[in-house]
Amino acid sequence: MMAATVIAIIVQRNLFSVVVLAGVYSFLMATVLVALDAVDVAMTEASVGAGISTVLLLGALYLCGGEEAKPMARPWLPLVVTLVIVGALVYGTLGLPAFSDPMAPIHTHVVPRYLGQALAETGVPNVVTAVLASYRGYDTLGETVVVFTAGVGVIALLRRARRGREKST
């Protein structure tokens, strides 16, 4: 179903419907993430991807005009490049561990310590919050600064000069 949504996004030319389809795609992705036991990530993807993203895209479309995109005259070069990259990636994934393999390296290095010690060391049952806020607190500090920078950047780009409308740089 996600493949069908994405193909519809590629083909559709009315930008408003593309934005709505992108919101649908986000919700489908959130459902898949819940099926993969990633509940925190699913909540974030649903609220951010289908909520804020859609609002921002609609705001930008209002300011830019929702006219259709024109398809390229000779689309075969990007198609060939994409297919070559797909071939290379599929060849690469054959070497990766099988789905849900308990002996895969991802499960055996650091994670047993986090799962075993998180409750004893931090007293927080949600391991994702414990790792995010305590064990990897620096990363979250960096992420908060990134969000702050994005806000400052948008303010700097979109603020109107108060002096008049002749210069809007």
Added chain:
Amino acid sequence: MKREPVLRVIGKLLIPYMLMFALYVQFHGDFGPGGGFQAGVIAAASVIFYALIFGLPAARRVVPERLVETMVAFGAFLYMAVGFAGLALGGNYLDYFVLHANPVEGQHRGIFWVELGVLITVSGVMLKIFYMFAGRGRDPGAR
């Protein structure tokens, strides 16, 4: 849109629950899915919902621009202040164990203040970006 009675009624019913849900997600991030980011986005979404129904000037009266700009900076500042508090009390930067006599209680405190800082910054930034996009008029000369 504020003349539509259905939207007004539904908006007034839903917005307090959305804000309450944002606070619930924030404080129950320890025991279930949730945390600062999700709560910040939901809180911003509730104010955006109010702005969509009642108009941008009404939303600007309720949540002024100055407050939002202060929130954007204050959350990141709060996060860094928690780090410095750890430094001042004798541990490393962002060390939560020294924030209280009992190390596990110190972790709880550290995580609480840090998530609060994240909530303030994320909701402030999302709301500010919405204000900037929605408040900018369409250029009359362009196509």
Added chain:
Amino acid sequence: MEAFASHYSYWITVLLMAAGLYIMIARGNLVKKLIGLSIFQTSVYLLYIAPGKLIGGTAPILSEAYQLYSNPLPHVLILTAIVVGIATLALGLAIVVRIREAYGSIEEDEIVAADRADAGRGDGA
């Protein structure tokens, strides 16, 4: 066939990645390119989270009733990635709005043609 069942999640990821990449390079409209970028980013989330799932496990919230948990480490990384992705999208859209006000269009071909025309006039004048 054995390889198909065990690597199916990777191939879905590659398919979504290819779709996002194709949108970015084959379409000229700037807003559509940004949507392609965000599709590409969501395929990367899938790439990280799918290997963390253990069949029979549950969400990584410790409780007495469950013993097997799915891997929480990719969840943390992807949480950060989602928030950074939307920061990128917001800045990209702000730039697109400014481009629209400066050039009057958000189609890549028209913008490049306008730049070439300007450069030609600038050299001649």
